[in-house]
Amino acid sequence: MHILITIAAFIVTLGILVTIHEYGHYWVARRCGIKVLTFSVGFGKPLLTWQRGDTQWQIAMIPLGGYVKMLDEREAPVSDAERSVAFNNQHPLKKMGVVAAGPLANLLLAIVLTAGVYAYGVQTIKPVLGLVSADSVAARAGLQAGNEVLTVDGEPVSSWDAFFLEMLGTIGQDTAMLEVASGSGARRVVTLPLDSLGKSAFGPGMLGLLGMSPYPLTLTVGDIAPGQPADRAGLKVGDRLLALDGKPLSDWTQIPRALAAGQGKKVDLLVARQSQQFTLHVQPTLVTQGDVRIGKIGVGPAVDEARWQAQRFTEQYGAVDAIGVAVHKLWAQTRITFLAFGHMFTGRAPLDQISGPLTIAKFAGDSASLGLVAFIQFLSVISLSLAVLNLLPVPVLDGGHLMYHTAELLTGRPVPARIEEIGQRVGLALLLGLMALALFNDFHRFLPG
Incomplete structure (x- = not known):
């Protein structure tokens, strides 16, 4: 049964994210007066097609992506009557708007979903240290079980998830400054050394490596x-x-x-x-x-149920405040994503943090099994990741095309076709290498041996 839920959740996830992404490109292209020939969810042979105005809409066989095909003289001859609606003849700012619209649509979806979840109410736990391991980094810094974390480097935290997110943002620093409150309410600032983390810091076990856990284990x-x-x-x-x-x-x-x-x-x-x-x-x-x-x-171990229940609460905000919380949370996630890319590029973080479709499918199934709210939270995270990935300045990705059109805006002429072709080949090689690494990591995680 779980495998069926996983497959269904994976298909729904891809279908929503790809459709929103491509519709962002389509919507801005149409408002810029550009003729759109095809709107495709999926690649390969079309399984279902229908015509709407000048555009053929279709669902194709391979669900791992999609595309919006616009009229373009670089791809096929265009009549004189339609040259003004071809993509290649538009002002660079229009081209940049069309290219950026896909990732921005995913970003907007992530904000709406996250804000909606916080307006509805999220079951979470307080940033209270249920356990501080003996002789750990946290214990030596003076942290104790029962301490509630109020801020990390001055940034307020409202839940354990927010605490974890802020701590991920400190990776690469020598220390983190934690303001904590004891059970009696007394506040103090603790300097937490981070030099012992190493490459294993990027991951769900980061706080455990420092000796902190939310679970009041007995x-x-x-x-x-x-x-x-x-x-x-x-x-x-x-x-x-x-x-x-x-x-x-x-x-x-x-x-x-x-x-x-x-x-x-x-x-x-x-x-x-x-x-x-x-x-x-x-x-x-x-x-x-x-x-x-x-x-x-x-x-x-058994968990101290009384303490555990006291740590649980519903995090809920009004509609306006929920949007602010969503923007703050997603900005923190974006900053950490770029931080992770930078550390992987310099060898300070392991490459096994890169995940592929098998990992996404597993988390889609797991979150769907936990309920609609958990699945929406997962969908928001993946939508944000898709936006960030597509904005990287790599040819074949939207960020690479933004780079070309920015150069055109600054120089007054399009990037030479030869340079664009070389860039596309390099970008494709990088993308294929990234996909191969992601698949390798997936198989290494899930296949026995």
């Missing part, structure tokens, strides 16, 4: 995998873990760290069950994670 066993070492040793749900190999435990994250360092060595767990205390001897199973082998015992 030392009580909440889950045991059947047949795994903890189960075979006699550990039960509800047991409280007091010490590992004689060392007292203060938070759950000490357990996986000790197992990873032990590399499969048998461990002794001091356990409290009701009024009894006893020691269990557990032989971890060695598993491979990345390039290293670590010990696993098949046990998970």
